[in-house]
Amino acid sequence: MSQETKTEFKNRVFGCVIVKSINSNFNADFTHYPRTLPDGVVYSTDKALKYTIKDYFRKIGNDQQLFYVKRYNDKMNPITLNDTYKHIFGSYPKAPVDKYCLFYFDGEDAKGVLPKVSKKKQVTDYFKSLEPDSLLIKYQKDFEALAGKDALVIEESKVEKPNAETEMFYYTQKNVIKTIDGNLDEIKQICEELENKLTGGINKFEVLKNLLTCLDIRLFGATFADGIDKVNISIHGPVQINHGVNRFMDGKGEIINEPYTEDILSPFASKENAQMSTIGNQTNLKEGHYVFHFSVNPKNTEEYYAMINKDKSAKQFLSSDDIDKLKEAFNNSVTALDSSRKIGSENEATVWIQLKEGSKKMLPSLTELVIVNEEREMDFSKVCEVVTQIKDDIEKVEVFYNPVTTKISGLDKCHNIKLYNILNNDEIK
Numbered sequence: 001m002s003q004e005t006k007t008e009f010k011n012r013v014f015g016c017v018i019v020k021s022i023n024s025n026f027n028a029d030f031t032h033y034p035r036t037l038p039d040g041v042v043y044s045t046d047k048a049l050k051y052t053i054k055d056y057f058r059k060i061g062n063d064q065q066l067f068y069v070k071r072y073n074d075k076m077n078p079i080t081l082n083d084t085y086k087h088i089f090g091s092y093p094k095a096p097v098d099k100y101c102l103f104y105f106d107g108e109d110a111k112g113v114l115p116k117v118s119k120k121k122q123v124t125d126y127f128k129s130l131e132p133d134s135l136l137i138k139y140q141k142d143f144e145a146l147a148g149k150d151a152l153v154i155e156e157s158k159v160e161k162p163n164a165e166t167e168m169f170y171y172t173q174k175n176v177i178k179t180i181d182g183n184l185d186e187i188k189q190i191c192e193e194l195e196n197k198l199t200g201g202i203n204k205f206e207v208l209k210n211l212l213t214c215l216d217i218r219l220f221g222a223t224f225a226d227g228i229d230k231v232n233i234s235i236h237g238p239v240q241i242n243h244g245v246n247r248f249m250d251g252k253g254e255i256i257n258e259p260y261t262e263d264i265l266s267p268f269a270s271k272e273n274a275q276m277s278t279i280g281n282q283t284n285l286k287e288g289h290y291v292f293h294f295s296v297n298p299k300n301t302e303e304y305y306a307m308i309n310k311d312k313s314a315k316q317f318l319s320s321d322d323i324d325k326l327k328e329a330f331n332n333s334v335t336a337l338d339s340s341r342k343i344g345s346e347n348e349a350t351v352w353i354q355l356k357e358g359s360k361k362m363l364p365s366l367t368e369l370v371i372v373n374e375e376r377e378m379d380f381s382k383v384c385e386v387v388t389q390i391k392d393d394i395e396k397v398e399v400f401y402n403p404v405t406t407k408i409s410g411l412d413k414c415h416n417i418k419l420y421n422i423l424n425n426d427e428i429k
Contacts, residue, residue, distance in 0.1 A: 006319035006320065007319060007320040008298075008317040008318065009317075009318050009319055009320045009322065009323045010298055010357050011296075011298070011354050011356070011357050011359075011395060012297050012299075012354075012355045012359060013294075013295065013296035013354045013355065014293075014294070014295050014296075014355075014363040014366065015294055015295075015350065015351045015352045016291050016292060016293050016294065016350070016366040016367065016370060017241075017244075017291075017292045017330050017347070017349075017350050018289055018290065018291050018292075018347075018348045018349040018350070018370065018372075019044070019289070019290040019292070019345060019346070019348060020287075020288075020289055020345070020346050020347075020348035020376075021285050021287070021288045021289075021290065021344060021346075022285075022287050022288075022344045023284050023285075023286065023344045024285065024342060024345040025282070025285060025342075025345075026285070026288075026334070026342060026345040027048035027244075032282065032283055033259065033283045034283065034285045034288075037245075040257055041245060041246055041255050041257060042245075042246040042257045042259070042285055042288050042290075043243050043244060043245045043246065043290070044243065044244040044290050045243055045244075046241040046242060046243055046292065048244075049241055049244060049292050049333075049334070050241060052329075052333040052334045052336075052337045053216075053326075053329040053330075053333045054066055054068065054069055054216050055069075055333065055336075055337055056329045056332060056333035056336050056337070057325065057329065059336065060332075060336065064215040064325070065088065065214045065215060066214055066216045067084065067211065067214040067216055067217050067222065068217070068220075068222070069216075081224070081225070085207075085210075085224075085226065088210075088214075089210045092202045092203075093202070093203040093207065093210075094201055094202065094203055095202060095203040095204075096203065097115040098155060099112075099116050099153045099154060099155055099156075100114060100115055100116070100153065100154070100156055100159075101114055101116050101117060101146050101151045101152070101153045102170050102180070102191065103156075103159055103170065104167060104168055105161065105162055105166055105167055105169065106167070107165075109161075110159045111156065111159075112156040113188070113191050114191045114194060114195060115195060115199045115201070116153045117147045117194060117199065118147065118199075119147060120147040122147070122197075122198055123140075123143050123144050123146070123147040123198070124140070124144060126193070126197060126198075127140040127143070135186055136189065136190055138182070139180065139182060139186070139190055143190060143194070145170075145178070146170055149173065150172050150173060150178075151170050151172070151173075152171040152172060152173050152175065154171060162177050163177075164177070164179065166179040167179075167184055168180040168181075168184070168187050202231055204231065204233060207224075207231055207233060208235075208308055209308040212235070212301075212304065212308070212316055215322060215325065218238075218301070218322055219237055219238065219239045219322060219326055220237040221236050221238075221301070222234070222235045223235075235301065236300045236301065237300060237301065238297050238298050238300045238301050239326065240294065240295050240297075240300075241292055241294045242292060242293040242365060242367060243292070244290035244291055244292035244367070245291055245367050245368075246288040246290055247290075247370050247371055247372050248287060248288050248289045248374075249371055249373060249374075251374070256288075257285075257288070258285065259283055259284065259285050259286070260284060260286060261281050261282070261283045262281060262284075263279055263280070264280050264281060264282055265277060265280075266279070284344075289372040289376075291366070291367045291370045292367070293366045293367045295363075296323070296326075298317075298318045305317050327350070327352065330347070330352075330400075331347055331350050331400050331422050331425075332347055332422075333347065334346055334347045335347045347422060348378075348401065348402070348406055348422075349378060349400060349406060349422065350398075350399070350401075350422065351366065351383065351399050352396075352397070352398040352399075352400075353387060353394065354395045354398075355390075355393050355394060355395060356393055359390075361390045361393045363386060369382035369383045369386065370382075375407065376405070376407065377407040377408070378401070378408045378409070380408060380409065380411045380414075381409065381410025381411075382410070383411075384411050384413055387414050388413065388414070388415060391415035394416055395416070396417075397414055397415070397416055397418070398417075398419075399411060399418075400419075400420045400421070400425075401419070401420075401421075402421065402422050402423055403421065
């Protein structure tokens with residue numbers, strides 16, 4: 001389905017994703033211990049949940065283009081941000097140019113090569129930045145002439161074929177053609193580097209448009225700071241996820257945090273001639289129920305789409321199809337991540353509170369409003385109280401859970417609510 005035929009998603013949403021972790025370690029710190037707050041409560045970063053979502057998109061929805069996933073080069077090393085962009089989209093798009101000061105003649109046509117450059121000092125500084133033995137230094141005087149008053153800046157359409165059989169040339173203020181002789185590849189390299197340094201030669205709007213074709217960026221945004229080509233773009237994504245906090249409580253209202261460590265034996269020795277193989281350890285959480293609050297606000301990216309949609313032939317937006325994929329990942333991504341350290345961590349429930357289009361109501365974080373007792377019954381009564389206060393602004397409330405393994409309570413008075421089986425999306429009557 002093409003982007004043009006999709007429906008734009010305009011509603012604001014609040015909700016939470018609940019992850020059950022039993023004899024598992026959903027989000028370890030660098031000591032391989034479950035992360036804990038200063039008061040000892042187990043928690044998970046939002047990055048851990050986002051990782052499972054992107055991994056789910058990659059494994060299950062492999063037709064989706066993703067940007068922020070790890071890729072490797074032929075030496076099995078992770079590639080850079082710059083290389084990731086070029087791997088997906090190719091070279092950076094050039095900014096549109098009207099006037100040039102250097103042209104290339106291929107024997108038939110003359111084309112602009114270097115747009116109008118800045119002050120002579122900036123060109124001189126560029127050549128000073130080169131290594132002393134660089135082959136490019138010999139062209140310094142030619143390019144300084146381009147940056148000075150000797151060069152005539154004209155539109156590409158007004159360039160005439162030079163009489164001489166030349167390749168690189170420019171016009172003086174007296175409309176006289178002067179040539180730059182030398183190695184064509186070397187001259188083109190200087191042109192490309194000067195263009196990027198002096199004219200802002202990369203079309204950032206096209207870069208933005210390309211980035212927003214990636215599902216993970218359309219949802220979560222991006223901080224794109226490419227130090228090599230000096231492209232800096234910050235996208236505030238519509239989907240924001242808070243840290244997940246363990247809300248598993250005993251009968252006294254105290255949160256239960258019970259991590260444990262066990263020894264494990266490696267089949268390999270740590271050094272030659274050792275009489276025993278290496279002994280290690282791993283730490284798990286006996287049981288926890290992480291509650292991640294999330295929000296969806298399409299207006300976060302509204303200004304970016306306004307910038308790139310001036311070209312009506314390539315309209316982009318956050319679509320209902322994107323949101324459907326997000327909800328599917330909220331319900332399945334943790335369960336689908338079947339690594340040895342994550343087995344036992346599963347998607348337990350998702351609460352989706354969708355406001356009517358145009359509503360300006362705000363909901364507090366749901367993390368502190370959810371309680372899971374020792375019978376694994378989820379109490380949503382405080383969530384229901386919040387929803388009831390703004391019931392006229394609610395379009396729908398959806399709760400996904402597995403009725404075989406999970407009990408829920410406190411939602412019987414919620415406005416416009418539907419319950420679904422998290423495994424198959426069938427409505428629970």
